[in-house]
Amino acid sequence: MDTCIQKIREIAGDLLEKGEVERVIGFAEGSIPMATSPVAISTKEDAQKLCFSSTCGLNLANYASKEKGKKIAVVAKGCDSRNLVTHIVENQIDRDNLYIIGVPCPGMVDKFKIAAEMGGEITGFEEAGDTLIVSTVDDKKELNKQDYLRHNCSLCTHKNPVLFDVLVGEEVEEQQLDNAYPDVDAIEALTADGRWKHFEELTQNCIRCYACRNACPLCYCPTCFVDESGPQWVGKGQDKTDVDTFHFLRAFHCAGRCTDCGACVEACPMGINVRDFTRKLNKDAQDMFGWEAGLTIDKRPPLDAYSPDDPNDFIK
């Protein structure tokens, strides 16, 4: 991991010094342990701020589309690279203005799970290969990283960047899954009332902060439907129906585009697994169109293209 950080800093510094890019978007250490934050740097000296660890769970493609027209470089994990591909396909970024610093991803850790395990406030977090050394004021534990991976990372089959200009580490082995959607299957197995209850309970703590939307690279609309007032598509309060409408519609806007990067869940302060909505659409995209988002810049997404073979048995 350390050599990978060194390489990221070298490449970023080099690109900025030569003026090949105006900005480099990457991760920097946060003010408290495990809270790495996205950063945009524009000088060679600042390249030393860049870091990478198993806590870099946000998706940097989200920030790339906000620098339109500028030449930028982005530090990209597998999922970030897939969202950069999606941005290129959706004309949000020009490939020529983009330099992708690819990072083969070892998987990101679930901060809620680690916090629950440790109990108290976490004062230190270090990594040594697959071992996480986490400390609180009066405790120190060594945890096996594989037990604390985020759910989406444990099911990830695209750890290596799909599109990149340079790789900063050896490619990691991709896992083969017999069933990529066990969680969706579990919900599907419930009765209609059971499923409704599941989603009611899932969103009951939602405070409508929209952190999930803000962290999502797909949510780049200049005015989000929840912020519009004429017409007002959805009520703005805590009414349960409005909360569910927000989650339902936001998920649907991600149909055939979501890369399951987990940024929405990472950003949620209430620990809501927002992915329960989007995962169903990912599974449908796979089943109906054989589509996984963000794998190639040469194909149009299924909801963007017509084919006579499109499934249409839902229509009478």
Add this chain to the structure above:
Amino acid sequence: MGNLLEHMGIEKDRVHFSWISSAEATKFVDVVKEISDKVKALGPNKKFVKDYS
């Protein structure tokens, strides 16, 4: 969209999709009959309903 609604627990028979030409009066009647029969069988919907009272 129908699939995601069904996934969230809205019964499949509540949401119908159809393409009917203005010249297909009989098809329109058939589809409306089918929809109203299926929805009647399910009874009133309690999910995704906003209470304004």
